[in-house]
Amino acid sequence: MSPSLLAMATITAGVGGCVAYFYLSNLLLDRVIFPARGPNAGRNINRAAALRPWLFLLPALAALALYLAYPVFETLRLSLVDRNNDDAFVGMANYAQMLDDAKFWEAVRNNVLWLLIVPAASTALGLLAAQLTDRIGWGNIAKSLIFMPMAISFVGAAVIFKLIYDARPEDVTQIGVLNALYLQFGGEAPIAWLTLPFWNNLFLMIVLIWIQTGFAMVILSAALRGIPEETVEAAIVDGASPFQIFFLIKVPQITGTIVVVWTTITIVVLKVFDIVFAMTNGQWETQVLANYMYDKFFRAGDWGVGSASAMVIMLMVLPILIWNVRNARREMR
Amino acid sequence: MDSIAGRKPALVWALHFSALALVLLWVFPTLGLLASSFRTNDQIRSSGWWAAAFPAEQTQTLRTADPDLARVAAEGGLFVVEGNLFAEADLSAPGDLLSWGVSSRDVDAYTPGTRAELAEGEAITVQTNGDYLWQGSAEQISGRGQRVFVTVTVPPSFTLENYRRVLLDPGNREGMRQAFFNTLTVAIPATVIPILIAAFAAYALAWMEFPGRALLVATIVGLLVVPLQLALIPLLSLHNAIGIGKGYLGVWLAHTGFGLPLAIYLLRNYMVGLPREIIECARVDGATDFEIFTRIVLPLSFPALASFAVFQFLWTWNDLLVAMVFLIDSSGQTTVMTRQIVELLGTRGGDWEILATSAFVSIAVPLVVFFTMQRFLVRGLLAGSVK
Incomplete structure (x- = not known):
């Protein structure tokens, strides 16, 4: 079957299957299992009502359990066994092997750098962009354009920035903007930016900052507009300068939103894979955990160490996960 | 203010x-x-x-007409070849000639209109518009045409050839056309299928009373941030074990699973905000939960459904990792555009016209979705960032 036909069939089967499941299971519950008639009508209605939520939830819960919850435990198990030895329990051997790997520490160092720089830079730039675009007539157009990279894939962004970082031999015209500018402002020879150890990490981060700033801007701009005008007016009456108003009046009032933006971008950073994979593939000391893991799983075939590094990513996400869950529970009350 | x-x-x-x-x-x-x-x-x-966007100076290597065909005898036993360099090279918009030369070491030796002595008795003159006059003895004006290096200002010009080649030429090696349809085949079912599953669950979590509801909502908030990296190997093994293997079905299921937490979370947050009176009125009138959901809640939730659809479409269209793990097998028939572009970055890193065009083909669809559906995207972002 051709893929497009298969796709059509799957959509029909998926959507039709869902509708049929929900409709028929409801019918079954109301007519056959607990019919609302006969001697036990009252009790049956109550029982059906108690059961119905689970009917509605079943497909979603099954998918979540299978596709997100089960893998967490399975990965944990895989990180503790030796695949080549009939899944024998090996304790922390995989972790020990991983900790001995210099590439792993390089990935950890880089991930920490990413975690420190990208959320901070994106949030700060997003705040700046929000503040600037909120106060001008063409702000919405400006917002759209800054927000646009959100729609571009990491791979597309990687191509875009590879063109910017492009380096060609000294005697020919530079077609990468960065080198053209560098030579214009007194640089001696073009530099291959992506192979420059340590600094190349920054050049990769710029790609993600470029993408995430729009996200930060949209959220923060909504928060800025939600600030009660009286507080700003009072500050103006008291003679505060625009900078004082921004940093002392506005920013403290949106701290909660800033934290949300910061953690959301942190999660994105922890999972960053495509950009590094497409631009350097972890060469020249740019390895990050997600790409290290992919390397171990699919190139080295080492499931033990791969799973161990996946658990490291999970461990880094865990504080944010717990924090989010606690906040959500507080809101539910 | x-x-x-x-x-x-x-x-x-x-x-x-x-x-x-x-x-x-x-x-x-x-x-x-x-x-x-x-x-x-x-x-x-x-x-x-x-x-x-500006006229560029460009040096081109052109040749005069073949002397054995084009030469005419002139007085004094000399032979002459006359013609126009640009016309003969078939340049449509040649621009103005700034300087020219006959040696690759000195390509801008002469200004237009000057006469260059090539050898004893042999000379050539080139004018601004490309007209040339080459003359000499019978032996000198023979063989191949005289090579001339010209420096011209080329007016800005753009071409659609790259797009024609990448999208329409069936013989190209980039395979972007196939990859385009593959990406579409991945993205559309992966966007449509989770919506209904999530909507029912979101309704149950928003409007139905049952023990453990708060715990479930908290679990879904937790699952929102679980890195999908953890799911790769366990699920691939599972798919292989139950016979799905690598293929479209696997990637659709994976995207559905990974997209559900966000879908349920977005839709639940929206549905909770719907006016209580409407739903209670319907209950009093004897509507069942199933009817309330399909007749009232689902239509009212359209903005949230659209928000999620935009998110999920962008995410599945732009995805590389899930496709590489669950879809692309060694046959290469099911490759998606992101994968294809990474491939091109590796093998054709210098062919920027192909790279740029391929990348833009893959970016164009999300950009259209972005600019037409931006308000849904913004609404979804505002609702979806965990408060």
């Missing part, structure tokens, strides 16, 4: 100026790719894309 205090004209100008600078900085990278996709390989090599 803008009219109160602290609004000096200079400050207003500074504001507009910095906003403009920021916007330009953000648009500039994408513009580079877009401009490059409309240029030929020669153009990309000879000047930066930012110069594409």
